[in-house]
Amino acid sequence: MKKLYPLYILLLITQIAFSQAVVINEIDCDTPGTDTGEFIELKSATPNFPLDGYVVVLFNGSTSGNDSSYFALDLDGQVTDVNGLLLIGSSTVSPVPQLLIGSNVIQNGADAVAIYQANSFDFPQGTQATTTDLVDAIVYDTGEADDTGLLGLLGLTTQISEGGNNNTNSIQRNETDGSYFTGTPTPRQLNDGSGVVLNGIGINVANDQYNEGDTFTIEFTTEFAVMSDLDITFTLDNGTFDAADFTGSTTVTIPTGQTMATTMITLVDDTLDEGDEELIIDLVENFSVEYIILNDQVLIRAVDDDFTMAPFGTPLNPTFGVVASTAPNGYYDTMDGLADDNLKDAMQAIIADPMTVRAHTYADVYEILREADQNPANSNQVWLVYTEQGRAKLDVQTGSNNTGTWNREHTFPRSLAGYNSIEADDVADGRAVFWETKPDSLRHGNSDGHALRASDGPENSSRGNQHYGQYTGPTGTAGSFRGDVARSIFFLAVRYNGLSVENGFPSVEGQIGDLATLLDWHRNDPPDDFEMNRNNVVYTWQVNRNPFIDHPELAEHLWGNQTGVVWMQPLSNEEFSTETIKLYPNPTKNNITIAGIQEEASIEIYALDGRKLHAQNFSGITKINLNLTTGVYLSKIISNGKTITKKIIIQ
Structure with missing residues (x-):
């Protein structure tokens, strides 16, 4: 006799069947070193399963996170592989995930990953965890206490620990009973070692940097001998690097029974000063299902040997008098015959004139620094302020890892000054787009080109928010930056209301020290051609100048041994x-x-x-x-x- 079920039972069975179609199979939330190898792996009950209608949501279990969403990723258009797996992670994960996200997106814990039958717009940032439309979830940690609130919101009772910080484990789902265990990560592999073993394709290059004119080998390998000829096609184009910049074949074949094929690429040594470029070895993914890609989008630096040298020296080998000030005639006339506060006020009226002066975004500062801090000895580099060295303009810091990179250093630290990034500050809109600004626009100090310098990433962190005098630069350096930063501070103390330079190491917001140290630095390291050129470049962006570079004696009139003495600008x-x-x-x-x-x-x-x-x-x-x-x-x-x-x- 056929058994009949009430409609609501049939609907419940259907919903359960749908919710069990895909689960969280593995998560690696913390990896050693720079912590960029994190991933999430999903598993469907059947292979080649379309994931339309699903969304992965990440929840922040910290006190400030309030057990709410911080990232949501639609799975529409994604399909699991022959083993029923879909890997989600950054391009640094190997094998390369089918679905790419940024590095360091996945937090360490106590946090959660959940799959919902929903869309990403259903989980805007700050949405609290819920069991509504929930398919599967896991609450995890790296040694933190259980987040009972998050567990309760997701209908769970157990929190899974991956291990301590910088661990080498991942959390993996047991194929038999659905419980979790920790072990060596197995991305794109079933956790019990079963299933179809996929053949990984790898890209190998001896170095990550070559000069124009060099020839280098790209090696393509597979983990196992191929069963039939494997044709591999790749591209190298990236930005301004294109087919005119290299010669060599971008197609290779690994013959049947072999595991390797190579091709030779020669970088064209032209006579153009294009600056250093980066090519990307990018596979054209037309491989059959038995292959996976172990690494892709391999970045190679092509160093341009056609860089130019300026007619003036670096701060370590300074020259004087080669670069002339581009201040317009009469720029400082209104300051003549004045002293003390009257002189300061007249100076501020020039360098903070709301009818003339322009403010740009914090993102624009990168372009300002590429021009203003260009290494006089190599136009493809910026000059780093504290470590006194050149660094490739391409090596700008883009993520949390600052080693070997350069970034934007505030000579007057943001935490001391009280300014921070503002709306639209992350949009680089160029020289022609700007805000109007005035003396009270302290927020614009965050992106003032006279106040920022290209700096080594780790050294910028080491300086932190120390006052000058507390911070004197890296051990063993020549101190060629000292007068430069002093004049930057003097400029800011006049340009913006609310900022001042004081003796000692004040703890009051808006104050920086040590004045005596900075005056000494200013006197013993006068402005050279590098600094004058910098002043000229920033002027083309902001239409204001640093008067203490054009007329160094002004510092004495405001803070030094000429206070009370009227200033007259140098005449013909x-x-x-x-x-x-x-x-x-x-x-x-x-x-x-x-x-x-x-x-x-x-x-x-x-x-x-x-x-x-x-x-x-x-x-x-x-x-x-x-x-x-x-x-x-x-x-x-x-x-x-x-x-x-x-x-x-x-x-």
């Missing part, structure tokens, strides 16, 4: 006078900087008994190294037949 030779030409620091120990004359000139140093001890020609702001004993000396500055004499005190 027609007004050649002791008031317009500055020698500083004075007293000094072993060097003196001349400012205030732009024409060709000479300086002679005499002992008080009339002996000439030093002579040299100069123009513009010039630093002169002295090797004199303690005492008083006379300097004679000569230009166009005019002469002035100034006293120098050597301590």
